[in-house]
Amino acid sequence: MEFIKNLTYLDIERFVLDLGYEKFRAKQIWFAIYRNRVNSFEEIQTLPKSLRKELSNNFYINSIVSNRLEKASDGTIKFLFKFKNGSAAESVFIPWDKGLKERKTLCVSSQIGCALACSFCATGKLGLKRNLTPSEIIDQIFECEKIIGTRLTNIVFMGMGEPLQNFRTLVQVLNVLTDEDCKLFSRKNITVSTSGIVPKIYDLAKIERPVKLAISLHSTDEELRKKLMPIAKKWNLKEIREAAINYYRTTKLPITYEYILFDGLNDSEIDAKRLAKFARAVPSKVNIIPFHRIDFVELDDFQKQLKPSSFEKIIQFKNVLKSEGVRAFIRSSSGYEINGACGQLAFANYKQFVQCE
Ligand code: SF4
Structure with missing residues (x-):
């Protein structure tokens, strides 16, 4: 079957x-x-x-057989969806309500675990268990909508896994989500986030109905970036910048750069100015993300040194970006109290429920 x-x-x-x-x-x-x-x-x-x-x-019809969920006081819900084949993945629902503007976003997973082992990410500690199928990705969305009782407005591929390493499936899912007859989502309300898989960024630019692209940068210093994200040994910043320029020119969609601030590592004025120069190549914005603790997984010596920048430092960093002409936003830590914030998805509270192998 x-x-x-x-x-x-x-x-x-x-x-x-x-x-x-x-x-x-x-x-x-x-x-x-x-x-x-x-x-x-x-x-x-x-x-x-x-x-x-x-x-x-x-x-x-359905690939999800059961779920667990945890709700944070800010309304964020972390789901753990168990699939018919026995494995599971987490997704995070993030409500956002500012008067007239309301967003209901689901952060979906594209893989179980992840092979890329970014230093700041608990998912990377799991290693890659397997790619999710189109059905398992779409059902995260449908199940979430069933549980919350309303339609989602935005989808971000920022959960477990590197979506561009599950490329064929990703494109198949995007074709469904943006299908012109079904009208599930506007393509401008879907964001695919990548750690910088350069050849696939070029491929993604060519799909029929392109969606928004976010690139996890986290440092504009080549050596530090390699430490934070081992994948940076494969594709350097110049290659990422060229891929981002091509993505914008092909799709006409502005690029988002994700940047986690680590105390004393990448949060200086010089860092902010270098990031601004990088980001100005095409219309873009920078999402500044506070570093979230992942000490519920086993950490190596470098990971133990990673500390979040202070709130004052985060504001200063944002102000430098703005003064350099770059749109910058501080991303909230939605779901932090339930280990559901950025970088924290690793089945922290479900060890017995999940059999990943
Ligand atoms: S940040 Fe993304 S790419 Fe890096 S290890 Fe985590 S899930 Fe994988």
Whole structure:
């Protein structure tokens, strides 16, 4: 049995044609799954009974079998979704309400664990267990919407894993989320975040309906960046900058740079000015992120030295960026109290519930 959300539209079309049904049946199935969110094929009353039976015999609809959730006082919810095949991933719902502007964002995972081992990230400590499938990524969104009882407005690929290392799946998921008939999300409300997988940034720029790109920079000093993010040994800052310029020129979407501030390491005025110079290459903004503790995982000597910059330092850093003409924002630490903030996803409170292997 396969999960139907692992199929592309063309796969579904091929399936119905092979069985001798008309092409338009594929559209009915597609709408039933993504627009009407049916829980069983029997619910698709517009299909002939025989086709409903074929679908039930060949496909599952949902890949998530159970969930756990923790709610923080700021409204953030960390979900742990367990998949039918036994493994699990975390996603984080972040509500944001400023009067007229309201956002309901889900930070989704694209992999279980991550191979890239960034020093500041608990997920990296897990190593890569496996890539998630299209169905497992889409179902994080659908399950979250079911639980919170409303539609999400924004999706960010900033949960567990490096999305560009699960590229084919990512593109398949983006095709569904931005599907022009189903209208699940505006492509401008979807952000893919990468640690800087340069060739894939070029590939992502070429997809049919491109989405926003965030690049985790964290330092503009090559040597420090290599220590913080081992992947920096493969692609340097110049290559990342060129890829970002190309992304903007191809998609016309501004770039976001993510920058975690570490006390005494990357938070000086010189650092801010160098970052501003880097960011000014194309229209962009910088998200300044406070460093969140990850001492619930085993740390090496370098990781033990990482400390968050003080609030005053964070404000100073932001002000230098602004005075250098760069849009800069301080990202909140939503979900920090439940180990659900940036860099903290590592099944911290679910050791018994999760069997990742
Ligand atoms: S920050 Fe992202 S890329 Fe780096 S280890 Fe964590 S999940 Fe992987």
